[in-house]
Amino acid sequence: MKAGEFELIERLCRALPYGRRTLLGPGDDCAIIAPSRRPQLITIDSMVEGVHFNLDWLSAPQLGARALAVNLSDIAAMGGIPRACVINLGIREGLDAAFFSGMYRGVGRAARGAGVDVVGGNITRANQLTITIALIGEVLSAALRRDTARKDDEIFVTGTLGDCALGWRIMAGEVKAQGAARRFLVSRFIAPQPRLAAGQQLARMRPAPAAIDISDGLLADLGHILERSRVGAEIELAAIPRSRHYLSVAGDRTDLALSGGEDYELLFCLPRGHSAAALTRRLGVAVHRVGRIVDRRAGMRLRRADGRLIAPPDRRGWDQLESVGSEAKR
Numbered sequence: 001m002k003a004g005e006f007e008l009i010e011r012l013c014r015a016l017p018y019g020r021r022t023l024l025g026p027g028d029d030c031a032i033i034a035p036s037r038r039p040q041l042i043t044i045d046s047m048v049e050g051v052h053f054n055l056d057w058l059s060a061p062q063l064g065a066r067a068l069a070v071n072l073s074d075i076a077a078m079g080g081i082p083r084a085c086v087i088n089l090g091i092r093e094g095l096d097a098a099f100f101s102g103m104y105r106g107v108g109r110a111a112r113g114a115g116v117d118v119v120g121g122n123i124t125r126a127n128q129l130t131i132t133i134a135l136i137g138e139v140l141s142a143a144l145r146r147d148t149a150r151k152d153d154e155i156f157v158t159g160t161l162g163d164c165a166l167g168w169r170i171m172a173g174e175v176k177a178q179g180a181a182r183r184f185l186v187s188r189f190i191a192p193q194p195r196l197a198a199g200q201q202l203a204r205m206r207p208a209p210a211a212i213d214i215s216d217g218l219l220a221d222l223g224h225i226l227e228r229s230r231v232g233a234e235i236e237l238a239a240i241p242r243s244r245h246y247l248s249v250a251g252d253r254t255d256l257a258l259s260g261g262e263d264y265e266l267l268f269c270l271p272r273g274h275s276a277a278a279l280t281r282r283l284g285v286a287v288h289r290v291g292r293i294v295d296r297r298a299g300m301r302l303r304r305a306d307g308r309l310i311a312p313p314d315r316r317g318w319d320q321l322e323s324v325g326s327e328a329k330r
């Protein structure tokens with residue numbers, strides 16, 4: 001990084017969008033944002049080169065947009081409205097100001113799309129490119145929490161699962177795919193769609209459903225709900241929603257849909273009586289019922305097509321030592 005480029009990147013950060021809620025934007029020691037009448041949500045997430053992404057896989061704008069999207073997904077999982085963020089950038093040698101300009105363009109586009117003010121940032125030298133975003137949101141009416149699932153609730157998920165995990169395996173050359181299937185699966189990795197509108201619809205329901213976003217895989221994230229709610233679950237393997245492109249490339253393989261991670265879909269639990277079709281209309285995204293909450297002592301079990309209940313496989317999330325993946329958030 002040449003002299004002056006550091007300052008240029010700082011200027012780029014200051015050019016990101018913010019609106020009237022931000023009383024003082026980037027450029028001072030702190031930003032000042034107007035107080036909110038609602039309870040506030042705060043979350044943070046990092047993307048690290050070589051751990052969560054590879055620069056051959058995404059353009060600079062795609063990388064910026066994705067870094068914000070994964071944070072937006074956590075606000076979606078609470079049923080909230082995203083409001084403001086700050087960005088910490090760890091920059092390494094070998095990337096120029098044009099790269100960061102592109103990256104901030106991507107962040108800016110995603111921020112405008114979600115109504116988020118980028119109110120400040122920090123830049124540091126690092127060995128790997130690292131983008132950390134802290135995001136503030138507001139609770140819409142009730143927060144969707146992990147600790148409110150009850151026995152006999154039904155378990156639903158939005159969208160289809162496993163596409164992103166398959167997408168990055170295609171980019172890594174581990175799985176072969178062509179044409180429309182390749183384009184669809186790769187785009188699901190590059191540009192995940194945080195389910196903000198669906199989360200906000202769920203937050204209007206009473207009782208407010210238990211919910212989580214699926215970042216580490218269905219089994220791992222459902223596991224967090226079971227632990228926090230002190231319940232067990234039965235998952236119907238045949239009911240796991242998979243896209244036609246997933247099926248055309250991965251066939252019967254269910255491991256990526258169960259444990260692949262990076263789906264950024266929502267998993268939620270509701271008392272009996274809600275149909276997937278009605279929820280699909282209400283949430284504006286396909287919803288599938290995948291199982292039910294049972295007594296804690298039963299733990300988590302998977303029902304095969306032949307009716308037999310089996311224990312889930314040992315490796316629930318992604319193994320960071322082996323692959324570019326996600327990480328558990330505590």
Ligand SMILES: [Mg+2]
Nearest residue numbers: 074077213215
């Ligand atoms: Mg999450």
